[in-house]
Amino acid sequence: xxxxxxxxxxxxxxxxxxxxxxxxxxxxxxxxxxxxxxxxxxxxxxxxxxxxxxxxxxxxxxxxxxxxxxxxxxxxxxxxxxxxxxxxxxxxxxxxxxxxxxxxxxxxxxxxxxxxxxxxxxxxxxxxxxxxxxxxxxxxxxxxxxxxxxxxxxxxxxxxxxxxxxxxxxxxxxxxxxxxxxxxxxxxxxxxxxxxxxxxxxxxxxxxxxxxxxxxxxxxxxxxxxxxxxxxxxxxxxxxxxxxxxxxxxxxxxxxxxxxxxxxxxxxxxxxxxxxxxxxxxxxxxxxxxxxxxxxxxxxxxxxxxxxxxxxxxxxxxxxxxxxxxxxxxxxxxxxxxxxxxxxxxxxxxxxxxxxxxxxxxxxxxxxxxxxxxxxxx
Numbered sequence: 001x002x003x004x005x006x007x008x009x010x011x012x013x014x015x016x017x018x019x020x021x022x023x024x025x026x027x028x029x030x031x032x033x034x035x036x037x038x039x040x041x042x043x044x045x046x047x048x049x050x051x052x053x054x055x056x057x058x059x060x061x062x063x064x065x066x067x068x069x070x071x072x073x074x075x076x077x078x079x080x081x082x083x084x085x086x087x088x089x090x091x092x093x094x095x096x097x098x099x100x101x102x103x104x105x106x107x108x109x110x111x112x113x114x115x116x117x118x119x120x121x122x123x124x125x126x127x128x129x130x131x132x133x134x135x136x137x138x139x140x141x142x143x144x145x146x147x148x149x150x151x152x153x154x155x156x157x158x159x160x161x162x163x164x165x166x167x168x169x170x171x172x173x174x175x176x177x178x179x180x181x182x183x184x185x186x187x188x189x190x191x192x193x194x195x196x197x198x199x200x201x202x203x204x205x206x207x208x209x210x211x212x213x214x215x216x217x218x219x220x221x222x223x224x225x226x227x228x229x230x231x232x233x234x235x236x237x238x239x240x241x242x243x244x245x246x247x248x249x250x251x252x253x254x255x256x257x258x259x260x261x262x263x264x265x266x267x268x269x270x271x272x273x274x275x276x277x278x279x280x281x282x283x284x285x286x287x288x289x290x291x292x293x294x295x296x297x298x299x300x301x302x303x304x305x306x307x308x309x310x311x312x313x314x315x316x317x318x319x320x321x322x323x324x325x326x327x328x329x330x331x332x333x334x335x336x337x338x339x340x341x342x343x344x345x346x347x348x349x350x351x352x353x354x355x356x357x358x359x360x361x362x363x364x365x366x367x368x369x370x371x372x373x374x375x376x377x378x
Contacts, residue, residue, distance in 0.1 A: 044097040045077045057090040073132035089359045092196030095183040104178045125167035207268035210246035212364040221372040236292040240283035241299030245270035295322040307340035311347040321374035
C-alpha cells in the first residue's frame, strides 16, 4: 500500500492512517498554495468623488475595486502602481491608503488611531480629517471639529507634523464614526483643498450661481504664475451662451472686456456694464473680427458639438485658451467625454499644435465637467 505521495505506508494500522492523513494534508496544502494569489499587498488607493459618479471614477482609473458603493462618494481601489490626479476627471482627491481602523470605540478613538498611523512617512505637512460628501457625512461635521484639535495636538507634540508644504499630507477619512481610513496625499499629485472641495463664496452681485463654476476653474486649472500671465486687466474675452451672465460677471470682475453672445437677456449689473458688449447672436455661428485672449462657453448642448466648436476656435486662431463645460449624458459619461476629447485632439493634431487639455468635474459642476484647453506656443 502506498500513500498520496507514492511512499510506502508503515505496517502498523494506526501509523498507516496517520501517514495517509499527513500526506493528504501536505498535498492539499500545496494545492492551496498554488491557487492563492501572491500575498504581497499591492498599492491601494482611496479616491473621493461626487456621489453618484463612483462608476465613472472607477471606469477611468481601470483599477480593481475593493470597495465601491453607489452614492457613497468614495472608492477603495487596488492594482495600479501609479495614478495621476491631473489625468482623472471624476476624482476629487487621490490618497495612498495605508491603514484602516474599524470598530472604533465611542469613548476613546484617539488611542487606536494614533497607534494605526504608520511610522513611514515620518512627518506630514498637515492633518486633514474628512468625511464623505453625503448627507450622512455631513452629520459627522460636529465630531470632526471637536476631534481634530485633539489629534493634531498629539501629532504636533510627537513631531509628526512639520511646517513644510512639500511633505505629504495625512488624511484620516471617516465613512462613519466607528471606522477610519488612514492615508497620505502627495501635494504634487492631489487636490489642494480638504476633501478635494474648493468652496467658493457666492458674490452678491453675480446674476447666477454659475459664476462659481468659472471662478473655481481659474483656481483649479491655473498655477499662480499662469494666473499672473493670463489674467490681466484689459484682456478680451468672449462668453458663448452668456445669459443670464454668471460667467460674464466673473470675467468682468477680473478686469476683462467681454463680448457676451446669447439671444437671451443678461441680468443684473452685467446687463449695463461698460465692459460688456451683449451680442444677440447664435453662439455656434459667431466669430470675433480679431483674436481674443479667452473663450468661455457654458452652453447646454451635446458635448461633441461643444468640443468641435471650441477646437475650431483654437485651430483658427480666434483664441489661444478656453474654459468650457461639457454636459454629459446620464449613461456612458466616460465614453462621451473621451469622444469629445478625441475630437479636439484630432483637430489640433492635424494643425501640428502643441496644447494642454485637461478636464475635471469641479465641486460646483453637476452632470457636467469643466474643460481647460490652451495652445502652447513653440
